[in-house]
Amino acid sequence: MTYCVAMKLDSGMVFASDSRTNAGIDNISKFGKMRVFTRVGQRVIVTLSAGNLSITQSALNLLEQRARTNPDALGIWNAISLYDIAGLLGEAMREVKNRDGEFLRQNNIDASASFIVGGQIAGETQRLFQVYSEGNFIEASLETPYFQIGEIKYGKPIIDRILTPATDLTEATQCTLVSFDSTMRSNVSVGLPIDLLVYRNDSLSVDIQQRIEDGDPYFSQLATRWSEGLRGVFVNLPKPDWLTPKI
Amino acid sequence: MTYCVAMKLDSGMVFASDSRTNAGIDNISKFGKMRVFTRVGQRVIVTLSAGNLSITQSALNLLEQRARTNPDALGIWNAISLYDIAGLLGEAMREVKNRDGEFLRQNNIDASASFIVGGQIAGETQRLFQVYSEGNFIEASLETPYFQIGEIKYGKPIIDRILTPATDLTEATQCTLVSFDSTMRSNVSVGLPIDLLVYRNDSLSVDIQQRIEDGDPYFSQLATRWSEGLRGVFVNLPKPDWLTPKI
Numbered sequence A, B: 001m002t003y004c005v006a007m008k009l010d011s012g013m014v015f016a017s018d019s020r021t022n023a024g025i026d027n028i029s030k031f032g033k034m035r036v037f038t039r040v041g042q043r044v045i046v047t048l049s050a051g052n053l054s055i056t057q058s059a060l061n062l063l064e065q066r067a068r069t070n071p072d073a074l075g076i077w078n079a080i081s082l083y084d085i086a087g088l089l090g091e092a093m094r095e096v097k098n099r100d101g102e103f104l105r106q107n108n109i110d111a112s113a114s115f116i117v118g119g120q121i122a123g124e125t126q127r128l129f130q131v132y133s134e135g136n137f138i139e140a141s142l143e144t145p146y147f148q149i150g151e152i153k154y155g156k157p158i159i160d161r162i163l164t165p166a167t168d169l170t171e172a173t174q175c176t177l178v179s180f181d182s183t184m185r186s187n188v189s190v191g192l193p194i195d196l197l198v199y200r201n202d203s204l205s206v207d208i209q210q211r212i213e214d215g216d217p218y219f220s221q222l223a224t225r226w227s228e229g230l231r232g233v234f235v236n237l238p239k240p241d242w243l244t245p246k247i
Helices: A053-069 A082-106 A156-162 A169-186 A217-235 B053-069 B082-106 B156-162 B169-186 B217-235
Strands: A003-009 A012-017 A020-022 A028-030 A034-039 A043-051 A113-121 A127-131 A137-139 A146-150 A194-200 A208-212 B003-009 B012-017 B020-022 B028-030 B034-039 B043-051 B113-121 B127-131 B137-139 B146-150 B194-200 B208-212
Touching: A003 A043, A003 A113, A003 A127, A003 A169, A012 A034, A012 A043, A012 A113, A012 A169, A034 A194, A043 A053, A043 A082, A043 A146, A043 A194, A053 A082, A053 A113, A082 A113, A082 A127, A082 A137, A113 A146, A127 A146, A146 A156, A156 A169, A156 B169, A156 B217, A169 A194, A169 A217, A169 B156, A169 B217, A217 B156, A217 B169, A217 B217, B003 B043, B003 B113, B003 B127, B003 B169, B012 B034, B012 B043, B012 B113, B012 B169, B034 B194, B043 B053, B043 B082, B043 B146, B043 B194, B053 B082, B053 B113, B082 B113, B082 B127, B082 B137, B113 B146, B127 B146, B146 B156, B156 B169, B169 B194, B169 B217
Parallel strands: none
Antiparallel strands: A003 A012, A003 A146, A012 A194, A020 A028, A034 A043, A043 A113, A113 A127, A127 A137, A194 A208, B003 B012, B003 B146, B012 B194, B020 B028, B034 B043, B043 B113, B113 B127, B127 B137, B194 B208
């Protein structure tokens, strides 16, 4: 399983992905799910992927290889819009599924896969897209300034409570890590390390890129403080008057 | 969608279910999903149901009707063990699915359904079971003292953080309601009213039964205090030193 989240805020963007891949619970390995395509001053493009690893890896490899072998065609390094990049990623995924999908289905292997892709290309504002398994895609809006893929539900409530487009990048990063903590507590197949990338709006460079490994002191402290804080809030919640006299 | 949760603690049990049923997002109605079979001093049996409403209702109706028309056969009013009740419920569900399942499948209607059933029968300890859509079932243990069915993920992290078998019934009730609040915030198809039942171990009677309606002052206060409390904890979380100098 996988958990990835990306946020588009007034001040910039936060991207994060876990690194656990499993083909059955007895075959768990670590694979980064974040890819970064960057030329300082020109473009920062970040992809996060979930689902069948062979499908998402192949789709990204096709994109990279074609941009190298046929640099004049529309590709990741010359597209003038992130909208086009999202479309290219969807098409590449469809192509890989056309090639491999039938063989996977024959063995009941799930071929579904999805991407989050976002960042900024010079001449455009920062943008964020989610590419579905069918290759179609949507863009984040002011009302929904974030996307999640993979094991999304455990970590969603905290984001819904905290995040607005005005949230600053520090709080958004903290919110992201708390969301990962909640997810990892409830689903053992999502695990450290977490790849984290923070992008300041209009910087056109990767501002922070951090890998949070097992035993990371900041992440441990954050998780402990959050857990203790929640318990503190919980024990001070009001008690229902219809309950206390009888129980 | 539905959300139901039940907890088995040293001091008793807590059962809760929402009341929203939808057959498509344009056809939402309220149906209680909790049924209580009780004879004071003899038995308290509580069922919570999720999934296809026609399947779960029919299965319960079969159980009730057979206990009435054939009171000597093994049934809800004479079984000496909750284990047998869980088995009866699973069998009744299989029977209804045999009758209706093929017709539902013809129109791609999901026939899956599940139950939580728990309580106490005189002569036994309190017990809690989850009956799967296939009719097989499992019993709650010390390690996992609770079951959820329906839209389970949004409300799971808070239970995992708070609940142990030693949690008292007041805290377990608060935890249940916070879990519902988290679920309802993230999934509009889970909604008030909430049916809540609290059972004290060995009382062999329903100790608290409460319906929490829209605008319930206690539930509103709990949700507000929880939300404000979380924000309070959040804003006091430590900031990562690799982030603050740059962002």
